[in-house]
Amino acid sequence: MKKILLIATGGTIASSESSEGLTPSIDVKTLLTYIPEIESICHLEGISVMRVDSTNMNPKLMARIAETIAQNYDAYDGFVIAHGTDTMAYSAAGITYMLKNLAKPVVFTGSQIPIEALYTDAKKNLSDAIRFACEGIRGVYVAFDGIVINGTHAMKIKTRSSDAFKSINFPVIAEIKLGKITYNQLLTYSGHLDKLSEEITGDFAIDTKVCRDIFVLKIFPGIGTELFDFIRTQYKGVIIESFGIGGIPNVDEDIVSKIHELIEAGVAVVITTQCIYEGIDLSIYEVGQTLGRQKVIVAADMTTEAVVMKLMWALAHYEQIDDIKRYMETPYFADRSY
C-alpha cells in the first residue's frame, strides 16, 4: 500500500464559521475523519504546518511547505497539500520551482465550501487528490472538481463555484470520476506526457531562495509613463501584462521607451498578456517587434501566476539579465510550450 502524507495549510477546506466569518481552524486529524474510505486505498498520515487563509500565503510559507516535503520525502510515496484556493495556483507554481529532481507526486487541493458544511466540495477534492498522489506520476499538480492540472498551468477563474480551476494553455492531465482516474489521451498524442517526464538529473533537493522585489503591471489604455520611473528605482523585475499577443503603447505615452530604460538600468522586464489563453508572440505586429528588439523576457504561454513565482526564483539565483532571460525562457516542467 502506498504511503501518502497530507500537509494541511489552512484555507476554506479547513475553515469553520466564526463570529468574524470563515477562519481556518480544523486540524489535520479532523480533516482525515471526513474521508474514511481512503483507508482502503493507501496508508495516510497528516501534518499541519500552518493554518492560514491563503490570502496570507507568501514565499516564506511556501518554503515551509517545500521543507516539509523534503523532511518527509523518503518516508512517503506522495504528498497532498490542503491549501486555500485563492493563491493555490501561485503556491503550486512556487513549489514547482523550489523542488528539484522531484520524482514523486505533490498534489494541491482545497475547496470552495468548508469540509464540515453541508454540500461541501472538500471531501471529493481531498479524496481525488489522495487517489492521484497514489499514482506515482512525478510533478506538482492541482486536483480540483474532478480534474487534475499541471501545477504551473492552474488558474482560479471562479470565486464561488466548485469548478473554480482551469488548466491554462496545457491539457488537463486526468479526470477523476467516482474515484476512477482517466488520463487525458491528448497528453500522450501531443507529446505533453514526455515533457512531464523529463529526465531527472540528480538527487531530490529543495532550493527555496526567492527574491520578492518584483512588480506586476497591467497595461490599460491611457496609462502614463510616471510609474516606470518608480519601478526602475524600487524593483529588480517587472511583469507587464500587455494587450493581446504582446502590444505595449509606443505613441503619445511611450511605454516601450520606458521599458528600454528599465532594461538599461538592470531591471528584468517580462512581457505577458492580459488574455488568458494562447500566449504572446512579439513578431506579429509592428508594436510587438519594436518591443522585441529590446532584451525583454518573453513569457510565451505561461500563466501570470507561474511567471511571478519563476521570476522570484530567477532573481534570487541570477544577477545578469541574460541569465535571468535564459532561465525564464527555458521550459521547466512544461510550464511553457514555446
Ligand SMILES: NC(=O)C[C@H](N)C(=O)O
Ligand atoms: N476557497 C478558499 O479556500 C478561499 C480562501 N479565502 C483561501 O484561499 O484560503
